[in-house]
Amino acid sequence: MVSAQEISQAGQIRDARMRVAVIGCGYVGLVTGVCLAEVGHEVHLVDLDKKKIEMLNSGKAPIYELGLDLLLQSNKPSLHFYSDITEAIQDRDIEVIFIAVGTPSDKEGHADLTALFRAARSLIGLINEKTVVVVKSTVPVGTCDNVAEMLDTQRVISNPEFLKEGTAVKDCLEPDRVVIGHHFDCNDAVDIMIHLYYPIVRGDYDKIVLMDRRSSEMTKYAANVMLAARLSMMNELAVLCEKYDADIEQVRLGIGKDERIGPHFLKAGPGYGGSCFPKDVSALLCMAEKVKVEPIMLSAIKDRNDNQRYHAACKILDYFRWSLQDKRIVVWGLAFKAGTDDARESPALEIIRTLVEKDAMVVAHDPKATETFQEAFGDHDNLSYNGQYGALFGADALVLLTDWDEYKKPNWELIGRSMYKKTIFDFRNIWDREHLERDGFYYESIGRAPSATFFV
Numbered sequence: 001m002v003s004a005q006e007i008s009q010a011g012q013i014r015d016a017r018m019r020v021a022v023i024g025c026g027y028v029g030l031v032t033g034v035c036l037a038e039v040g041h042e043v044h045l046v047d048l049d050k051k052k053i054e055m056l057n058s059g060k061a062p063i064y065e066l067g068l069d070l071l072l073q074s075n076k077p078s079l080h081f082y083s084d085i086t087e088a089i090q091d092r093d094i095e096v097i098f099i100a101v102g103t104p105s106d107k108e109g110h111a112d113l114t115a116l117f118r119a120a121r122s123l124i125g126l127i128n129e130k131t132v133v134v135v136k137s138t139v140p141v142g143t144c145d146n147v148a149e150m151l152d153t154q155r156v157i158s159n160p161e162f163l164k165e166g167t168a169v170k171d172c173l174e175p176d177r178v179v180i181g182h183h184f185d186c187n188d189a190v191d192i193m194i195h196l197y198y199p200i201v202r203g204d205y206d207k208i209v210l211m212d213r214r215s216s217e218m219t220k221y222a223a224n225v226m227l228a229a230r231l232s233m234m235n236e237l238a239v240l241c242e243k244y245d246a247d248i249e250q251v252r253l254g255i256g257k258d259e260r261i262g263p264h265f266l267k268a269g270p271g272y273g274g275s276c277f278p279k280d281v282s283a284l285l286c287m288a289e290k291v292k293v294e295p296i297m298l299s300a301i302k303d304r305n306d307n308q309r310y311h312a313a314c315k316i317l318d319y320f321r322w323s324l325q326d327k328r329i330v331v332w333g334l335a336f337k338a339g340t341d342d343a344r345e346s347p348a349l350e351i352i353r354t355l356v357e358k359d360a361m362v363v364a365h366d367p368k369a370t371e372t373f374q375e376a377f378g379d380h381d382n383l384s385y386n387g388q389y390g391a392l393f394g395a396d397a398l399v400l401l402t403d404w405d406e407y408k409k410p411n412w413e414l415i416g417r418s419m420y421k422k423t424i425f426d427f428r429n430i431w432d433r434e435h436l437e438r439d440g441f442y443y444e445s446i447g448r449a450p451s452a453t454f455f456v
């Protein structure tokens with residue numbers, strides 16, 4: 001495989017400003033488009049959702065993502081939004097078209113490619129022999145080959161996205177690596193991709209990893225399941241720590257210093273969520289089953305994660321001896337992680353569902369994700385929403401599910417005065433147990449034995 005530098009040097013010097021289209025204005029498409037504009041490209045973004053396009057045209061991002069609103073404003077002249085693909089592409093001499101539509105799980109856990117193939121099909125007749133079509137959506141291995149066949153061109157590139165919600169803009173502008181999967185005899189398409197990314201990698205060709213399309217598609221799944229595996233392992237170790245009176249936080253520091261393991265992505269909690277890990281583990285599981293490979297590891301990663309949510313809910317149920325009638329339980333944190341308004345596959349969905357179904361009165365708060373959570377959860381008589389401190393009046397327990405900065409150093413004096421019972425379930429291990437116990441709180445976390453005193 002030739003390197004990015006070799007290909008780029010062989011290619012002619014190009015105009016630095018390129019014309020790009022992005023289909024899909026979700027977290028990936030919108031952030032990619034805005035960041036490409038930020039580094040100097042002209043970007044035409046399309047989404048079928050007219051409301052989204054209206055918002056974007058008025059200068060507002062339809063999602064919460066740090067720095068996104070600012071970049072939308074400052075790059076207004078380079079950004080154009082449409083709800084019609086033809087209008088976005090025809091007669092605009094677009095060089096690169098990104099497909100960044102959702103590939104959610106279907107009922108069986110396969111990646112649902114309906115939107116992706118719809119987007120690809122809509123390009124028939126709109127592209128010319130030079131256009132490069134880039135699949136950014138996470139897709140099963142072989143999908144880019146299908147897109148290439150559909151469009152009758154090998155200038156289809158697999159370019160998976162590794163950005164994280166909450167730090168998406170930074171991740172996109174300062175990536176660890178840019179994976180470009182291409183057909184073996186399409187070096188000029190690769191050259192175009194390298195020029196497109198040149199201002200993002202700032203000339204550091206080592207960040208560009210070239211490979212074949214199928215390996216690139218697999219790389220995206222491999223990265224996500226590897227990270228999910230770390231979390232499931234840590235969560236299982238946390239359960240063992242609870243039983244053997246060890247402390248998962250100390251274990252985390254101990255193993256994180258091993259250079260081979262490293263300190264990142266080792267925090268035990270209520271289980272991973274979000275739009276990627278659960279969906280991608282399931283999709284790879286389905287891909288394994290399709291080719292009759294027993295997905296031993298993948299099944300274990302998924303099972304531990306499903307179990308971890310239940311394990312967290314059971315801690316609350318056990319404490320109240322499985323009787324939650326008339327208990328007022330406050331939940332802080334509905335987003336699947338801090339820094340995002342996204343509640344997809346959030347542990348809060350299952351944990352709150354378990355509590356309300358056991359007749360608890362749940363009062364929830366989140367700095368950004370209340371609306372998306374409400375949409376995903378639906379209404380329930382036993383669930384209401386309130387301000388961070390207002391929710392606590394007369395509460396029997398406070399449960400922390402998302403480690404937002406707002407929650408890290410709360411006013412414990414006010415909390416203690418407001419609550420009926422000073423009972424804390426810290427499922428992100430962010431609070432100081434000794435300090436809380438000294439102030440008369442019952443404290444329970446993940447991966448550490450609970451306080452000795454019960455109030456029930």
Ligand code: UDX
Nearest residue numbers: 161162163164165265266267269272273274276336337
């Ligand atoms: C993930 C991948 O990190 C990213 O590369 C990919 O492009 C999309 O999927 P994202 O879902 O935005 O990104 O969030 P991430 O920060 O990776 O967290 C995923 C889940 O793991 C969250 O539920 C988070 O709370 C959990 N997590 C993360 C932990 O429980 N412990 C940790 O140490 C890290």
